[in-house]
Amino acid sequence: MPNPPPRPGRQARAAAPSEPGGAAASIAAVAALAGVSTATVSRVLNQSKPVNAETRGRVEAAVAQLGYRANPFARSLISGASQLILVVVPDMANPFFAEIVQGIESVMRRHGYNIVLSVASGNGPLDPVYDRLTDGVISLAHAHSQRSGADGTARRDVPWVACSEFMTGADMPYVSIDHAQAAMDAVQYLLNRGHRRIALITAEEDYAWAQQRRLGYETALQRAGLPVLPAYVRVARGTDYGDGSDVAGGLLTLPEPPTAVFAVADTLAIGAIKAFRRAGRRVPDDIAVVGFDNVPLAQVFEPGLTTIAQPMRELGAASAELLLAQLTGEQPPSRVLPHALVVRDSG
Amino acid sequence: MPNPPPRPGRQARAAAPSEPGGAAASIAAVAALAGVSTATVSRVLNQSKPVNAETRGRVEAAVAQLGYRANPFARSLISGASQLILVVVPDMANPFFAEIVQGIESVMRRHGYNIVLSVASGNGPLDPVYDRLTDGVISLAHAHSQRSGADGTARRDVPWVACSEFMTGADMPYVSIDHAQAAMDAVQYLLNRGHRRIALITAEEDYAWAQQRRLGYETALQRAGLPVLPAYVRVARGTDYGDGSDVAGGLLTLPEPPTAVFAVADTLAIGAIKAFRRAGRRVPDDIAVVGFDNVPLAQVFEPGLTTIAQPMRELGAASAELLLAQLTGEQPPSRVLPHALVVRDSG
DNA sequence: CTGAAAGCGCTTACAG
DNA sequence: CTGAAAGCGCTTACAG
Missing domain, CATH: 3.40.50.2300 (Response regulator)
Incomplete structure (x- = not known):
């Protein structure tokens, strides 16, 4: 495998002015202000364990006062998940893809995920999947390209759903019409x-x-x-x-x-x-x-x-749901959605 | 500030089967295989310091053998940057927005950034900016909504460029036609x-x-x-x-x-x-x-x-360049791109 | 040129 | 119900 290219942004960012308005508050700052440990702050934020009502109140006040939000990278480092999913489209200019992306976006957002968009014009070295940035993938790109990375090597095994573009017998879940x-x-x-x-x-x-x-x-x-x-x-x-x-x-x-x-x-x-x-x-x-x-x-x-x-929004939405199911460890079956002939004037 | 909602994905992901094909290799595994320290591995990966050619060779071989890629969250946790930028569009269905997104995507990709897409239909609690997930923002959404978060509070001061939709005198850089x-x-x-x-x-x-x-x-x-x-x-x-x-x-x-x-x-x-x-x-x-x-x-x-x-691709590309410049600490001026009347048959 | 160690900002057993 | 401490996977002074 070739050497991964250096990330150009690092140095660039280092040269940027420090955060205006002061550095973002850390969980330690919240803990100090509330007079509790960081573990307690974490518990009230995530509601992961019962916390005394009075204590919780102090923590919430501190969070509010500092405008604190958890650093997503620290969270992802621990959880191994990013709440990010990758959507690969061949081309945004085609309204068909745009509609599908909207369908995906709306259900993913409802489930707390953001979507990373990759236009598969095959023009860059970037490969978020290979980089383990995203928790899963919904791809509309050429089926034969769906299982190999930018460098041609096989991808890691990532939760994946093929939308509209699929190959039967590829044991990759898909959502499509017939x-x-x-x-x-x-x-x-x-x-x-x-x-x-x-x-x-x-x-x-x-x-x-x-x-x-x-x-x-x-x-x-x-x-x-x-x-x-x-x-x-x-x-x-x-x-x-x-x-x-x-x-x-x-x-x-x-x-x-x-x-x-x-x-x-x-x-x-x-x-x-x-x-x-x-x-x-x-x-x-x-x-x-x-x-x-x-x-x-x-x-x-x-x-x-x-x-x-084609039920475009539904194709997107169903793809999102299929991916979500995979993310919870299920092995949901592929889905074939109905199509319909619409007769107008051209033929 | 209200309590941030718990992230639903965490538990879900925890229930998922462990990575098929074995957990992704860590830098420690690479270091062990190459017989060097993790610091050295890091140095050859990032080309941040000179490394003996022979040593570098061993590291590269180990990286290749293990198919190693750095964990992006660990990197982001240290650097404070994610190589992710947020693009906010009102609506993907309008081809105008789709074209602009393509313009943004192509230059951002060339610079090693991925784009997170947010459809500003105002329907979700998600707010990647507020969550500090992305390094910067290019927004095509209502100008008056560009400076406040999902909960109505003022946003943190993030590198930002308004594309096409801007307010003069808002001291926010923009790229637009007149x-x-x-x-x-x-x-x-x-x-x-x-x-x-x-x-x-x-x-x-x-x-x-x-x-x-x-x-x-x-x-x-x-x-x-x-x-x-x-x-x-x-x-x-x-x-x-x-x-x-x-x-x-x-x-x-x-x-x-x-x-x-x-x-x-x-x-x-x-x-x-x-x-x-x-x-x-x-x-x-x-x-x-x-x-x-x-x-x-x-x-x-x-x-x-x-x-x-409107020069749609250029509007997107120029917005990306403006954001990139901000990311390196510059304060680039806004840009007004030329428009042109195209006469066809409707009027 | 290289390594041991600290630290980025969180979460989570483990004790109490 | 709460805290001290370890650890997630990296990078980077600090020594050598």
Whole structure:
């Protein structure tokens, strides 16, 4: 293992001016003011043992007077827990991830945890998990990256839940919808509407959910006795609007252009619609588009986006609950949440 | 001050199974394996003092063999710094905030800091600042809430930067565009296009930026010799699409409806456009709409949104740099970043 | 260049 | 109910 880099902040901080308003009070100061031992102060603060009412009163008064708060690092050093959990997202710009993070945040906060956010753009040496900073992890990043650290070595065994992005049989608890089934539902809907030439706009295949949704797309076509045409499958670079536009254009110049497209993210779907319109096509008349996620924008955009709704907040909340259960020593089962097809105007 | 609540996680964590794969190695284990003192191990890890090359080699080998990483809490207890900074956002769902967070994250990560995310929905007792968990704060929350804790008491004096949301003369460093000027530019543009009946859709006034933008709106009208009509000013509840739709409808039923509206957020502008269309109005022909922020969606939405572009990533990055400077004891000046009017199709 | 020891700020058996 | 003391895992003067 390479030498861990020095922590640049240490020296920096040492050079900072000493705390304005005086150094923060220590538990010793509170004890002195209240005329008790630090053990007693600790007991009233944590309600860990009965303390004489009168004594408690003096301690509380001292705490209030000094504005004392326990040093979280000393506590964590002893307890081995930080009340911090790591949330790894591939990209904050996608509203899908933002919604999930909000779901996680609200239940974690209720349980006294703070969340550390890591944008897994794979650009830094920082690895809070490896550093044992956080008590657990909820990851939305590529499943295949979830078990190795920044340096490629295997991670320590940390309480972990995969959210939305998971691999079956990886014995890692997850919370997700059934991506393959949801994709089948989307394509089946298009089939029911009479479409026979249905294209797929998908994302990089290192996302397991991209593979799973692609599988659903293929399965639906095959069951309908339709071929899976390579020319009809386009892989977008990311999930930005522009990524969707970039790959959509090519579909139109095919000898037999599709009459419908299923995009694995609303952002891709919207980007595709933009591209189709720029090319003079009408949606859904010339080409129907179905998205995935049901981000808030899906109903605001025009035409309203027909899409697979994922219960985003619930995915986040359930992930948090699963992690919390692990933190208390349980081995809770993974959860598959329901999805739903929302029909609007785009397809 | 009220008694701090007990930390629920402690007991929970205590009940958890002991670390699978064995407890994490301590520095003592490394020292024993390498046949040196813990002081020496510490020195090679931190490169804080010269260490004999041969000795260093043994230590590094031991570190590698044990997969050792320093316990961050022990370090923080000594240094008084956590390499953690708090980012307070009102709402992750708004892409504006998401972009800024990404800007902050990228520079902070490069400097070895992790970010703790707090969604200031004002719903929890958690207060990492007050708890001295983080080394500093970047806040996008209401300026008037930035200086008091969850319990209403004044916060400790912590390195702090206000991002986008700030109050002049509050002697708190900030990074922002000039909201009033930007709003004036937007309204002036509408004036130049011949509009005389220009409405404002703004956000709750506890945002200083909402007040500042409103001021810009009023100033532009007054300079043009136009009255500021209360009926033309609508305050949205939040900044969701729906909030924009909710207040936009009322504008249409006025005896003299506006011919243009300036909304203080792209999300509000898009919500308003939705409402106008549902009422049968064409944008921009019947009513022009100018937004604010230039979120990615602004160019994807149809009609393309004319809006004030804020340099979102840069706002985040500059905030991070300002905080970093404070952390090294500097007193860097606030920064006002440039904005720009982006003309598209909505107005 | 290296080590023994103190100390960061807490919590928790152990006594009483 | 309360206190003295050990200890969590590190870093850093202080000696050598």
